[in-house]
Amino acid sequence: MIWLAWRQFRTQALVAALIVAAAAVYLLITGTQLRHAYTADLVSCQSPNAQYSCFGLMNQLQSDYSGPQYLAEFLVMAAPALIGIFWGAPMIAGELERGTHYMAWNQSVTRTRWLAVKLTGTALAALITAGLLSLLLTWWASPLDTVAGNRWGTRVFNARDITPLGYALFAFALGVTLGLLIRRTVPAMAATLAIFLAVQVLVTVVVRPNLLPATTASVPVNRTSMSQAVRFDRADADTGPVRIDLPTPSGSWALSQSYALTSDGRPVQTARVLNCWRLLLSQAGEGKQGSPDFGPLGACLAPLDLHVDLTYQPVGRYWPMQWIETGLYAVLAALLAAACFRRMRRLRG
Template structure:
């Protein structure tokens, strides 16, 4: 079964490995080019590639489309499941081996990409957005979450393939579900803010590397105002902050301290792992137990 899994999926393994090498080389070259740069030059160097790097959250789709979706759909579409499932290997073992090995492979690929991105980020210390914690793109592409996002996409692809039984519709469903899930989790519900209660501080600026989630003004009496400061309702845009300052208000920041990075990483990894099992579990169960 191990040989069969390799033989059937070696194209994906090789292409994904090639992709990782390519991304690795690009990040390495770009990172080395930042050596010695400071201030605006460093920021400019970082911004020059950010347009491409901002696509990192969509990269796990590789695992969903090319690893997950064909896993069941291709067999069912071509009728080769009737060949594979009538050999001496039970369907349960066939599925367990494939899900296990391929799931492991995509997770490792995601982790490797995360390691490369983390290493690249160290070249841009102090640049805004070049932070693996506060920047949502970087957070999802690094650490354990990076690997589990790939596994999550793989689970979506596998489930879509098992349900649609055709590769192309499975592609479409995978893309739709993955993007919807991502959008729902981080744009609509902003689940990352819920991983832990933020710290509150009165300050001029946030501590280094902290993940600022919210800010507000506090009146001299200690009352927090949400929205505009009443005393400065008539102030112009240019004079607003000066007015606030003169009225004696101070800003308050809510933030997640930098040392919560791994706690957040494991929280996100666990959350995605559970959703992955909920998505792929019923399909896998049906294939393994109830013949199709």
């Protein structure tokens, strides 16, 4: 039975091996070059006679490798969907369409054992494929991720470390289940892609931010906090709210941020901050180049006793959330596999 399963799967396995091998060669070569460039830029910008800032050099490094990074991330993120479409959906649907299930299920091997061998072998191949691609990309992109300082972005979180393994398991089990239910390969492939993408979006947008309780903090508006602000937006109307974008702790995942609030928790009106804003403009000059320093504005606003409420996931939650999300997809895959066995026992012809 194992030999037969391998014979039926060997073409897909060979294609996957070639893709992984090509990706490995490309990522190992360019990854080595990226590391040399990163180290050289770091040494150059930290030297006493540095002509360029580290910020500018690292931004240029990210720009130089953005194309290969997007390509590699797309490959890793697409791999689970392709596994579900081309490995999962045709596995049983193809047998039912061709009628070869009659021969397979009337031998000495029971249909339950037949399904168990095919599911186990192909699921293991899916895990190995997704794991190798994720490992290669995680190693390759580590200098760029260090520069960016953010591992919570959708492309980064979904294409690094262990989550691609959970996605691959789920996509494969989903394809097998839909192939068994629909009994036609092409419709099952289309349904697999549509449902997998829908689940990915739902988990990324709705489930992931709530996997663990978020941390909240109330940051007072003063010279110290405003010197770190990245944006200050006042409304056109005098009664409109004021938005101040303050950074969350380094490496954390910012979920939400309130308007500038008064001591009683109400959004401060634009009219109350206009004098401080005009004072800042008169001191710095409206035509000043570069990013503004909002520190003096914060000192002027301090007597108003304003604050901003931040909601975020601390940097230490990254790995727990990776494990929880991977486990969630693995549980969904196990439930789909159980449904396949249940359906298989009741299936006629």
